[in-house]
Amino acid sequence: MRAILDDLVRWLAADESIALATVVKAEGSSPRPVGSRMAVTDSGQMAGSVSGGCVEGDVFREAQEVLSDGEARLLQYAAVDEEGWQVGLACGGTIHVFVEPLVQVHRLLIDALRREETVGLATRLDGDQHLIAWPDGRVQGDHTLDSVLTPVLAAGGSPSPLAALRSTPHGDVFLEVFARPPTLTIVGAVHIAVPLVTMAQALNFHVRLVDARRAFATRDRFPTVDDLVIAWPKEALDPRTLRPEDALVVLTHDPKFDVPALEAALKTPVGYIGLLGSTSTQQKRRTALKERGFTDEELARVHGPVGLDLGGRRPAEIALAILAEIVAVQNRPQ
Numbered sequence: 001m002r003a004i005l006d007d008l009v010r011w012l013a014a015d016e017s018i019a020l021a022t023v024v025k026a027e028g029s030s031p032r033p034v035g036s037r038m039a040v041t042d043s044g045q046m047a048g049s050v051s052g053g054c055v056e057g058d059v060f061r062e063a064q065e066v067l068s069d070g071e072a073r074l075l076q077y078a079a080v081d082e083e084g085w086q087v088g089l090a091c092g093g094t095i096h097v098f099v100e101p102l103v104q105v106h107r108l109l110i111d112a113l114r115r116e117e118t119v120g121l122a123t124r125l126d127g128d129q130h131l132i133a134w135p136d137g138r139v140q141g142d143h144t145l146d147s148v149l150t151p152v153l154a155a156g157g158s159p160s161p162l163a164a165l166r167s168t169p170h171g172d173v174f175l176e177v178f179a180r181p182p183t184l185t186i187v188g189a190v191h192i193a194v195p196l197v198t199m200a201q202a203l204n205f206h207v208r209l210v211d212a213r214r215a216f217a218t219r220d221r222f223p224t225v226d227d228l229v230i231a232w233p234k235e236a237l238d239p240r241t242l243r244p245e246d247a248l249v250v251l252t253h254d255p256k257f258d259v260p261a262l263e264a265a266l267k268t269p270v271g272y273i274g275l276l277g278s279t280s281t282q283q284k285r286r287t288a289l290k291e292r293g294f295t296d297e298e299l300a301r302v303h304g305p306v307g308l309d310l311g312g313r314r315p316a317e318i319a320l321a322i323l324a325e326i327v328a329v330q331n332r333p334q
Contacts, residue, residue: 001113001178002204004039007047008102008110017042018102019063023050024074024125024174025165028093035163035176039102042067050097051077062099072100074125096165098125098174105130105141109178116206118180120153126171148173181206182245184326185270187233187261188252189216192276196249196319197225203323210236210261211252233261242270247326249274249306253281259288266298272329274306274322303329 011018021038031052038048038056040063050059055077062075078094105121109132112119122131122145131145133153139146148168152175162177184200186193189211200207201224208227211217217230229236242248248270250261258275262285265273275285282304289299307321308328 001035001037001109001176002181004037004048005110005113007045008039009114011039011041011045012107012110016045017067019066019099020102020106021050021059021063021097021099022123022174023095024098025096026093027095031093032095033163034165038063040064040067051095055095055097059097059099066099066101070101072098072125074098098123103130105132108132108140113178116180118153118178120149120175120177122149122176123174124171125165125174144170145173149175153177179245182247182330183208183241183243185210185237185241185246185248187211187237187248187250187257188254188276189213189218189221190251190253192251192315192318192322194221195316196251196322197222199316199319199323201226203327205247208241212257233257233264237261237264237268239268242268244269244271245330246270247272247274247330249276249322249326251276251306253277255285255288258285259292262289262302263292263294266294266301272326273302274325275302275304276306277304279305 008018019040023032023034023036026034031054032050036050038046038050038059040046040060046060049056062073066072075097076094109119109121118135120133124145129142131139131141131149133139133149135153148166152162162175164175166173166175181204184205185208186196187210189209193209197207197209206226208229209217209222209225210229210231210233212230212232214230217228219228222228242265248265250258252258253276262275275282286299303325307318308324310317310321312318312321
C-alpha cells in the first residue's frame, strides 16, 4: 500500500473513483508477494502491480467493471503457456487477486500510513467488509472481525508487516498489519549523506539525520529528510529511535561524533550499526570503545568499513553500498 500511497493521495484530492486490486493468496512461484497492490481510477490511471506485468491488463479491465457496478470480485490467475493467448502467469504459480472499490476504511488507512502509524486492516472476501484497528484499541468497521484482527495486531503482526489470508468462522479474511516503517538514522550531514537520504527513502525508510553542526545540517542540503536533528549524538540517540528493525550509520569520521554515537547505539537493540572509515579508523574507534567497557562480542555488531564492497568510491556509490549491506542484514535468516 505504501508503494502507491502518493498516487492514492493525489487521486483522492482530484475526486477520482478508485479500485484496489490486492494479491491475497499466492501458490507456487509468484512474481509479486502477497499484499502487493495495484490501483486503478475511473479515468484510466494505474499505479502499482500485482504480477509484474503478466495479468495487469486483465486486472485493469476487471477494476473498471468494479468501478462501474460497485461489486468486489476475487480473481484467480494460473500459469499458462507463454506462447498461448490466455491471460495468466508465465512463472508457473497461481495468484488470487481481490478487486474492490476504495471505500471510507481505505481512506482511514491512507491517513494512518501518511502519519506513519502502525495499523491493521481486515477484509472479508465474501462481502467486501472491513475492520481497521490500531494498537491502542481503536477500531472502526465490521466488529465481527475484531476477534480475528486485534490479537494479530497486538502481537505485532507475527511477523510485522503481515499480509495473510485466514479462514475464519466469518469466511476468508485477508489480514494486514502495516508497521511503522524502519528508521535509518544517519549521524553526520556529510556529502555521502545527500544521496543516502534519497536512496533510503526510495526503500521506504524513515530517515533521521543527526548533526550538531548547523552549517552542515540544513534543509537546503537535505530538503526531503524526514527528521533533521541538530544535536550531539549523545542527546539525539535513544532506544525509542533505535529499534531492532532500524539501522544507524555513522559518517562523521570524527572521534568527537563517532565514539559517542557508537556508544549510544550499542546500548540499544538497533539491528544495524555501520561506521565509515578505513581499517585503521575502525581499530581506533574500537579501542576507544573498549576503554569504555565494551567487549569484542558487542563491538562485532559494528559493520566497518561500512557497506558492501561494490568497488565504487563516489558518494552515490558509497551510499548504494551502505544500503545494500543494510538490506542484506535485514533479510538475513534469524
